Amino acid sequence: MVTDEIQGSGDARVGAGGAAYAGGRAPARATVDLDAIRHNVEVLGQHAGSAAVMAVVKADGYGHGLVPSARAAVSGGASWLGVAQLSEALALRDSDIHVPVMSWLHVPGADFAAAIAGDIDLSVSALWSLAEVADAARTLGRTARIHLKVDTGLGRNGAFGEDWPVLLHAARSLEAEGAVRIVGVWSHFIFADEPAHPTVQSQQERFAQAVRDAERAGCDLEVRHIANSAATLTNPGAAFDMVRPGLAVYGLSPVPSLGDPTYFRLRPAMTLSADLAVTKRVPAGQGLSYGHQYVTSEDTTVGLVPMGYADGIPRNATNVGPLSVAGARHTVSGRVCMDQFVVDLGPRSGSRAGDQVTLFGAGDSGEPTAQDWAQATGTISYEIITRIGARVPRVYLGGQQ
Numbered sequence: 262m263v264t265d266e267i268q269g270s271g272d273a274r275v276g277a278g279g280a281a282y283a284g285g286r287a288p289a290r291a292t293v294d295l296d297a298i299r300h301n302v303e304v305l306g307q308h309a310g311s312a313a314v315m316a317v318v319k320a321d322g323y324g325h326g327l328v329p330s331a332r333a334a335v336s337g338g339a340s341w342l343g344v345a346q347l348s349e350a351l352a353l354r355d356s357d358i359h360v361p362v363m364s365w366l367h368v369p370g371a372d373f374a375a376a377i378a379g380d381i382d383l384s385v386s387a388l389w390s391l392a393e394v395a396d397a398a399r400t401l402g403r404t405a406r407i408h409l410k411v412d413t414g415l416g417r418n419g420a421f422g423e424d425w426p427v428l429l430h431a432a433r434s435l436e437a438e439g440a441v442r443i444v445g446v447w448s449h450f451i452f453a454d455e456p457a458h459p460t461v462q463s464q465q466e467r468f469a470q471a472v473r474d475a476e477r478a479g480c481d482l483e484v485r486h487i488a489n490s491a492a493t494l495t496n497p498g499a500a501f502d503m504v505r506p507g508l509a510v511y512g513l514s515p516v517p518s519l520g521d522p523t524y525f526r527l528r529p530a531m532t533l534s535a536d537l538a539v540t541k542r543v544p545a546g547q548g549l550s551y552g553h554q555y556v557t558s559e560d561t562t563v564g565l566v567p568m569g570y571a572d573g574i575p576r577n578a579t580n581v582g583p584l585s586v587a588g589a590r591h592t593v594s595g596r597v598c599m600d601q602f603v604v605d606l607g608p609r610s611g612s613r614a615g616d617q618v619t620l621f622g623a624g625d626s627g628e629p630t631a632q633d634w635a636q637a638t639g640t641i642s643y644e645i646i647t648r649i650g651a652r653v654p655r656v657y658l659g660g661q662q
């Protein structure tokens with residue numbers, strides 16, 4: 262929930278469960294530009310053409326905050342929202358968000374009755390979930406809206422091979438009975454981030470075949486969907502009736518080998534920053550942090566950054582994570598600890614406690630980006646933004662709340 266709490270100046274509002282940071286100024290913060298999210302969804306909508314945009318807001322809106330991200334995405338033209346887990350879908354409904362919401366990753370015993378009562382569309386990948394969803398619908402005297410998932414080669418979720426026609430025909434029987442309505446058929450790419458990979462075309466063909474199977478079986482589908490961010494931006498032929506972007510909603514490039522966010526006309530929404538807790542002079546030859554993995558090469562000033570692996574800073578950012586302090590680039594100096602790490606600011610630094618350190622942002626002012634962090638630590642930008650800890654308050658700029 263976004264509150265009217267003001268932190269600092271301007272129109273920034275603190276999210277993180279609706280409370281302002283309890284201890285006064287927070288040591289670190291993730292500032293989220295809701296206007297950037299709205300802009301990104303508008304751009305994705307232009308790529309989608311006549312297809313609808315389902316903004317994926319799972320994993321707390323990729324770390325940006327579920328509800329504020331969802332509202333910003335809807336203001337940018339998203340007519341659907343997608344989440345992995347039912348709790349996320351129900352949280353959207355609890356926040357008075359009424360656009361169609363689809364949830365896709367469930368285990369036996371999930372509260373499908375709550376989902377159906379909340380008008381949540383459900384993905385069905387297997388006979389067990391079809392049976393549980395239908396039971397819940399019968400008990401409620403309602404019809405569950407389902408999207409049948411076909412595994413077109415990813416080898417992850419979805420009905421594979423001969424399981425597909427079995428699932429389809431079982432679902433059709435329950436549709437005839439009124440327990441379910443099959444509103445969608447959907448799938449997911451293996452290599453959308455390598456647009457020329459031959460599996461892209463073969464999966465698209467298999468998907469089109471699965472759609473034909475469903476239509477031949479008598480389904481009256483509302484939506485067919487397979488495209489994530491990468492496919493939405495690079496493969497117009499994969500849009501079908503709806504695209505399902507996540508990463509690009511938050512302004513990061515899903516195909517860094519092809520281009521950065523600017524290339525795709527996206528604006529990174531999150532800036533991760535902290536205030537220096539301490540600065541001090543140390544001599545040449547001084548080791549910094551646990552294990553002394555970094556040793557100063559000259560008399561210098563070091564700064565203490567109050568974020569650690571508990572806040573989502575990868576421990577393997579030790580000696581490689583990029584930072585910006587007072588407009589200059591620096592690097593994590595020594596081991597990343599649970600709550601803090603140290604940075605060698607150089608012999609001529611005038612930085613003092615309270616000065617701001619930017620870990621990543623849009624890059625417009627020369628600061629590192631989430632993609633830079635991903636590259637430095639051997640991962641993808643998805644992981645960098647979604648792993649920011651719950652202890653870091655999200656501060657919102659823009660939007661219409």
Ligand SMILES: *Cc1c(COP(=O)(O)O)cnc(C)c1O
Nearest residue numbers: 317449489490491505506507508
């Ligand atoms: C996360 C997810 C998406 C969004 O993927 P991006 O690469 O972030 O655009 C789309 N569909 C499914 C099934 C997902 O799990």
